[in-house]
Amino acid sequence: xxxxxxxxxxxxxxxxxxxxxxxxxxxxxxxxxxxxxxxxxxxxxxxxxxxxxxxxxxxxxxxxxxxxxxxxxxxxxxxxxxxxxxxxxxxxxxxxxxxxxxxxxxxxxxxx
Amino acid sequence: xxxxxxxxxxxxxxxxxxxxxxxxxxxxxxxxxxxxxxxxxxxxxxxxxxxxxxxxxxxxxxxxxxxxxxxxxxxxxxxxxxxxxxxxxxxxxxxxxxxxxxxxxxxxxxxxx
Numbered sequence: 125x126x127x128x129x130x131x132x133x134x135x136x137x138x139x140x141x142x143x144x145x146x147x148x149x150x151x152x153x154x155x156x157x158x159x160x161x162x163x164x165x166x167x168x169x170x171x172x173x174x175x176x177x178x179x180x181x182x183x184x185x186x187x188x189x190x191x192x193x194x195x196x197x198x199x200x201x202x203x204x205x206x207x208x209x210x211x212x213x214x215x216x217x218x219x220x221x222x223x224x225x226x227x228x229x230x231x232x233x234x235x236x
Numbered sequence: 237x238x239x240x241x242x243x244x245x246x247x248x249x250x251x252x253x254x255x256x257x258x259x260x261x262x263x264x265x266x267x268x269x270x271x272x273x274x275x276x277x278x279x280x281x282x283x284x285x286x287x288x289x290x291x292x293x294x295x296x297x298x299x300x301x302x303x304x305x306x307x308x309x310x311x312x313x314x315x316x317x318x319x320x321x322x323x324x325x326x327x328x329x330x331x332x333x334x335x336x337x338x339x340x341x342x343x344x345x346x347x348x349x
Contacts, residue, residue, distance in 0.1 A: 167340045
């Protein structure tokens, strides 16, 4: 089975940098995803890591350490529109499986 | 390219009834997954279909079932509804290959009274 932990809530200031951590314990691993979900909307894909290291995509970066079961999402130059829930999800390693196990999400509030 | 569509968007049912939700994936996507989202449990995996075959099933009772048609459209059914089934049901489609992200539809908000 999978167990994924991430902080419930975080608050950060507009223009600042925030790091959202995610730790996981899994019986199998085949990639880690980050999704953003605004209130009342569907989750949207942000990033995918399957190898150790940092993946950068504009203001968003995601890091993975498989040996530590750890990932983080880094958001730079925060904007008010970044206020949302951020979901960490792990893909099972079963052959042909696209089953994702999600953490409960981190609600980020960006304040002026 | 049109996104993932789900119908209906909102639904109110009575305990004991059954419900069928529909999902149309992005054109060319063969994998469709269903998730239940509640405030307390977050997003939980229900099942995944690929080329009309159920490839994985989450830890939900047999009252939850689904199917996929030859055009990749998918339906999920919940029988004998319980109050605890009130949730947002999200469908996500993917090209089905390793590493390809899932694209979520807007969801169906089901309320059981």
